[in-house]
Amino acid sequence: MLRTTRPAARLGSQRLLPLYRLPPPVPARPSLSGIRNQLARRTYATEQAPPSSSTWFRRARTVARYGFYLAGSTIVGSILLTSAVFLHDAFTYSERNIEGVPIAPRALSPKHGGPKNLPIVSRLLSDMEDEENRQLAEKPHLVIVGGGWGAVGVIDKLNPGDYHVTIVSPETYTTFTPLLPSAAVGTVSVRSLVEPLRKIVARLRGHLINARAVDLVMSERLLEVETIVPGGGPGTHMYIPYDKLIIAVGSTSSTYGVPGLEHCYQLKTISDAQAIRKRIIDNFEAASLPTTSPEERKRLLSFVVCGGGPTGVETAAEIYDLCQEDIFNYFPKICGKDVSIHVIQSREHILNTYSEAISKYAEKKFMHDKIDLVTLARVSAVQPDKVIYTKRNEDGKVETHEIPTNFVLWSTGIAMNPFTQRVSDQLPNQVHKKAIEVDAHLRVKGAPLGEVYAIGDASTIETSVVSYLLDLVDESDKNKDGKIDFEEWEIMVARIKKRIPMAEDQLQKVRELFDLYDSDSDNSLNLNELAVLLQEVGNKITALPATAQVASQQGKYLGKKLSKIAAGRGVLEANGVGPEGADDAVAQPFRYTHLGSLAYIGNAAVFDLGRFSFMGGLAAMYAWRSVYWSEQVSMRTRALLMIDWVCR
Template sequence: MIPRCIQRSSIALQQIGTRSRSCPHGLRCLSTSPTPTPPDPSPFSRYGRKAAKYTAFTCFSAVLGLSVVVGGVFIHDVFTYSDKHIDRVPVSPLALHPERGGPKNLPVASVLVGDEDDAALVAVKDKPRLVIVGGGWGAVSVVNSIHPSDYHVTVVSPDTFTTFTPLLPSAAVGTVTVRSLVESLRKIIARVHGQLINGRAVDLVMSERLLEVETVSVDGETRNIYVPYDKLVIAVGSVSSTHGVTGLEHCFQLKTVGDAQAIRRRVIDNFEIASLPSTSEEERKRLLSFVICGGGPTGVETAAEIYDLCQEDIINYFPKLLRKEVSIHVIQSREHILNTYSEAISKFAEEKFRREGVELITTARVGEVRPDRVIFTTKVPDTGKIVEHTIPTNFVLWSTGISMNPFTARVSSLLPNQVHKKAIEVDAHLRVKGAPQGDIYAIGDCATIETSLVSHLLELVEEADRNKDGNIDFDEWQIMVKRIKKTLPMAATHLEKVRTLFDLYDSDSDNKLTLNELAVLLQEIGNKITALPATAQVAAQQGKYLGHKLHLLAAKRNTLLSNELPADADEAVTGPFNYRHLGSLAYIGNAAVFDLGRLSFMGGLVAMYAWRSIYWSEQVSMRTRALLMTDWVLRGVWGRDLSRL
C-alpha cells in the first residue's frame, strides 16, 4: 500500500506558499493548508509580561511569608498560656529567718529565698559568692562575661532594670519610649543563675566581707541587711557634680529613666501652658526658653532633640507663634562644645547650631539657678571684666561633670591613700587600692585607674637595678620601661622615645639616672597620663575584662586542692586592663558626628542612620532592638507622642 503521506505530497507540491513539516515515515511532507507565521512580539511587551509575572510572584511570596509569620506568632502565643502548678517549694529556714551578725547586728543574707528553687540554683549555692553592686553598663558586662557555673552571683541594685543611657535624650522628648531602653535585670542574670536584691548599698565591712544594703519594706520603712561576699564588684556609677552652684534643686538631670520622664512632662507642660490665651507674652517666652548647662554629649544631644521636637511636631500641632518664640541656650564653661572630640567636630556642631538658631554661650560660669531664671557670668576678652547675665526660663538641664556616688564616697573614706575626689582609685587590674587584694574591684564611672608612677619607684628600681648600685643605666632603664608598660598600659604612649627621655633627665650626662632624677622623670610622665573618660564604652570594656578575669580565677581555683588563690592570682591569669578607644559619637539634630581618633566623620542623614545602627546593635537584648526599631518607624510615620502621661 502506498503511504497516505506520499499521495498527499503530489497534491501539496502544486500549491504555492505551502510549508514543510516532518513525516512519521521519514519523508518530507507538506501541509495542505498554509499556517501564517506569528509576528515577533515587541520587546516592551515581553518585558512587561516578565515584570507582571515577577511582581505577581513577589506579591504572592510576600503574602505567603507574612501569613507564615503571623501564623507563627499566633501559634507561639497559644503555647505561652500554660497552666503550671507549684507544690512544695523548697526554701531554706535561713532564707526566711536569717541569722544576725556584723558590727550592727543586722540580718545576714547568707542564704537567699530562691537558692533552692531548682537544680541549677542548688548547683551554684556553694560556689564563691560574687556580689555586684549596680545595674549599669559595667555590671551587665560582668554578668554577660562570666560562666554560669563559676559563682553564686548576687546583683544589688536600687532599680530592677538596666538602662541604655545614651538614648535618654531621645526618650526625654518622645522620639523613643523609655520601655525600649530598659531590660529586666532578673532576665539578664538568669543566664548565670543569679539573684537580685532590690536595694541600695550604703556601707562596707571589709574585715568580715559584709556589704550593708538598705531595702524598703512594703510599709515604706527602710530595713538594712548584710550581704556576705567572697568577691565584690562596685559598679554604682556616679552623680552630677554641683561645682558649688546653688539652686540645683530647680534643675533636671538626665541619668535615669525617671529623669527622662520628668523632662518630657515639663517640656509638654510648657508648650501647653504657653498656648493658653491667658498666658502673657513675657511668661510665654519664659516657658519656651530651654537652658542646657554643659556642652558635653548629653547637653548637646538634648538641645538637638528639643530642636527636632519643635521643627517636626510642635510646628504642626501647636500654634505657629510658639515655634517662633522658642529659644534654646547651651551654656559651656570651655571655649567649645564637645571639647573632648576633635576640633573639626566641635566646629561642625557649633556651625550647625548657629544656623538653626541655638544660642551657644561659651567660656561662661553658671552662678545660681532660680525657679524662674539662670544667672551666669562671662569674661570680656579684652578687659577681663566679669559681666553677669540672666536668662528667664522654666527648664534647666544640669549636665556638667560627675561626682562620687554616696556609696563610693563611703568606701573611699574607709580606705587609705584614696585621695581622688571624683572616684575610687584602682590599679591596672581594677582592684581597689587599699582593700584586701583580690577581694574588691571597681569599674565604670565610680572608678579611676591610678596614673602615678612614683608610688612604684622602689619596686621598679629593685627589679631593674641588676648591679645593685642604686642607679639606673640605659640598659636597666629599658628593663624598667618594659615593666612600666606591663604595669600601666596607659603610660605606653609616653614612653615611646626611650633614649630621648633617658638623656633628657640625665642631668650630669654620666649615662646613669639617680633616684632623684628617676623620681622626677616618673612624676612628669604620670602627670601626662590622661584618666579614662566616664563613658559607657569604658564601663562596658572594663566589665568584659573583669568578667573574663573572674572566670579564669574560678577555673584556677577549681584546679587547686586547697581551693585558695595566691595573692598574685590576678597577675597570673590575665594582664592589666588595656582600654581600646573605639570612637565617640553624638547626635546633633538629623545629623551625627563620629570621632574615631585620627579619623573624624560628620554629616547629615547618612551619619544619623549610621549613629542609629551603632546604638541599635549595642542594645542588651533582641527585645529592646525590636522595640527601638519600632519607635523609630512610628516617629517617622506618625511623629512623636505629644500627650502627657
C-alpha cells in the same frame, strides 16, 4: 508479440511530456534591511490589531487564577499564624505546681551579726529550688553592685555555674543611657531602652536584690544595703556576704557649689527622662493658653542646658527637633516662634573632648539652627524663674547675665556616688576626688587583693608611677648600687608598662628620656632623678573618660578574667597561688581600646574615631542609629527601637 515500449501520448498535434517532481524554487535571501522592514510591519500590525475576545478571556483567566492563588495563600497563612499563636498561648499559659518548693531556713530567718548587728543574708529564697540552685549556692559568692554598662558587661562574659551571682541595684532594669535624650522628648519610647536585670542574670541563674548599697565592711566581707520600699520611705538594712565584690554604681552630676540646683533636671535615669518630657509638654500647654502674657510665654519656652558635653548637646538637639517636627503641627504657631534654646559651656567650644573639626561643625550646625551658644561662661546660680551666669567681656571684666526660663538641664561633669565616697573614705591613699582608684587589674587599691573590684564611672585607673619607685628600683637595680644605668632603665620601663599600661605612650623614646633626666651626665639615674622623671611621666598620663564604652569594656574584661580564675581554681591552688595573685596569673592588665565617640546634633551626627572624623547629615544620622541599634542588650529592644524610628 507484446509491445515493450509505451507510445507517447498525444494531445492534438502536441506530444505530452512526462511529469517529473521538481524541487521548489529557492527564494532569494532577503537583505538585513528587508528583515527589519518585515519586523517593523509585523510589529505595527500587532499593535494596531485589537486583541480578540479569546485573548481577553485568556488574560482574565490568568489574572483570576493568580488572584485566587494569592488570596488562598493569604488565607492559609493567616490560619497557620493564628493557629500557631493559639498553640503558643495554650502551652505557655498553663498552671504550674509550686507546692512544696524547698526554702533554705537561713533565707527565712537570717542570723544577725556584723558591726551593726544586722541580718546577714547568706541564703536567698531561690537557692534551694532545685539541684542546680543548691550547687550554685555552694560556689563563691560574686556580688555586683549596680546595674549599668559595667555590670551588664560582667554578666555577659561570665560562664554559667562558675559563681553564685547576686546583683544589688536600686533599679530592676538596665538602661541604654546614650538614648536618654531621645526618650526625654519622645523620639523613642522608654520601654525601648530598658531590659530587666532579672532576665539578664537568668542565664547565670543569678539573683537580684532591689536595694541601695550603703556601706562596706571589708574586714568581714559584708556589704550593707538598704532595701527599696514601694512608694518611698526608709527601707530595711541588712548585710550581704561576698567572696568577690564588684563596684559598678556609676556616678552623679558634679554641683561645683552652685546654689539652686534643686530647680534643675539631670538626665541619668529613666525617671529623669520622663520628668523632663512632662515638663517640656507642660510648658507648651501653659504657653498655649490665651491668658499667658508674651513675656511669660517666652520664659516658658526658654530651655537652658548647662554643659556642652555629649549629653547637653544631644538634649539641646532633641529639643530643637521636637519643636521643628511636632510643635508647628499641634500647637499655635506663636509657640514655635517664641521657642529659644540656650547652651552654657564653661570651655571655649562644645564637645571639647572631640576633635576640633567636630566641635566647629557642631557649633556651625547650632548657629544655623539658631541655638544660642554661650561659651567661656560659668553658671553662678539657678533660680526658679531664671539662670544667672557670668562671663568676661572684651575688656576682661566679669559681667553677670540672666536668662529667664522654666527648664534647666544640669549636665556639667561627674562626682562620686555616695556609696563610692563611703568606700573611698575607708581606704588609705585614696586621694582621687571623683572615683575610687584601682590598679591595672581593676582591683581597688587599699582593699584585700582579689576581693574588691571597681569599674565604670565609679573607678579611675591609677596614673601615678612614682608611687612604685622603690619597688621598681629594687626589681631593676641588678648591681644594687642605688643607681639605674641605661640597661637597667630599659628593664624598669618594661616593668612600668606592665604595671601601668596607660604609660606606654609616654615611654616611647626610652633613650631620650634617660638622657633628658640624667642631669649630672654620669650615664645613670639616681633616686632623685628617677623620682622627677616618673613624676613627669605620671602627670602626662590622661585618665580614661567616664563613658559607657569604657565601663562596658572593663566589665567584659573583668567577666572574662573571673571566669578564667574559676576555671583554673584547682590549678592555682595546687601551685600555691592565692586570691591575691590569681589576677596576675590568668590575665594581662586591662587595656582600653577606643572605638570612637559619636553624638547626635539634630538630623545630623558626628563621629570621632581618633585619627579619622566623620560628620554629616542624613547619612551620618543613620550611621549613628545603626551603631546604637547594634549595641542593644536584646533583640526585643532592637525591635522596639526600630519600630520607634519608623514611626518617627
